Amino acid sequence: MIGETNFFGMYLPWIMLLAAGALPAMWLLRRLLAATGFYRWVWHPSLFDMALYLLVLYGLSQATVFLK
Numbered sequence: 001m002i003g004e005t006n007f008f009g010m011y012l013p014w015i016m017l018l019a020a021g022a023l024p025a026m027w028l029l030r031r032l033l034a035a036t037g038f039y040r041w042v043w044h045p046s047l048f049d050m051a052l053y054l055l056v057l058y059g060l061s062q063a064t065v066f067l068k
Contacts, residue, residue, distance in 0.1 A: 005017065014061075014064070015061070018057060018060045018061055018064065019057060021060055022053060022056045022057045022060055025056050025060075026049075026052065026053050026056050029052065029056065030049060030052075
């Protein structure tokens with residue numbers, strides 16, 4: 001998805017807006033996984049969180065492609 005949008009007079013790339021949208025989704029997902037005790041089974045939680053964030057960001061980008 002290549003493009004940009006006008007956000008209060010600034011041109012921002014779509015990926016920046018999607019990355020900002022993935023942050024609340026990732027926060028909610030991390031809280032859910034921590035509450036269920038999933039992180040006891042994860043070897044390196046910060047690497048797992050980064051990979052999960054990239055998957056959420058990829059899912060958002062694919063969802064916006066299908067919505068257009």
